[in-house]
Amino acid sequence: MYNYRWIWVNLRELIWRRDDYQCVLCGKSLPKLWEAEIDHIQAVALEGDYWNPTNLQTLCHKCHSTKTGEDRVKINNKIRRELIEANHSTLEVFLT
Numbered sequence: 001m002y003n004y005r006w007i008w009v010n011l012r013e014l015i016w017r018r019d020d021y022q023c024v025l026c027g028k029s030l031p032k033l034w035e036a037e038i039d040h041i042q043a044v045a046l047e048g049d050y051w052n053p054t055n056l057q058t059l060c061h062k063c064h065s066t067k068t069g070e071d072r073v074k075i076n077n078k079i080r081r082e083l084i085e086a087n088h089s090t091l092e093v094f095l096t
């Protein structure tokens with residue numbers, strides 16, 4: 001059994017180093033690891049890969065908040081779409 005928490009701690013430091021200790025969106029310098037927020041470029045809820053470094057980026061708190069807000073809208077839209085599709089199949093069962 002892997003210790004995922006430990007893997008994540010190491011992975012986030014790796015991403016932070018790769019991104020030159022700065023926010024990839026606004027270029028804000030993040031010299032302390034705890035200031036850096038590691039973001040999933042494609043949200044995990046939208047089928048983004050959790051562990052793939054190519055799906056990870058370093059963001060500052062401000063950019064991460066904005067990005068999270070946008071992701072939330074996308075996720076809500078996806079859920080709504082899926083509910084509509086699910087209702088359609090339910091209706092089809094009743095109509096056939």
Ligand SMILES: [Zn+2]
Pocket residue numbers: 023024025026027028059060061062063064
């Ligand atoms: Zn930023």
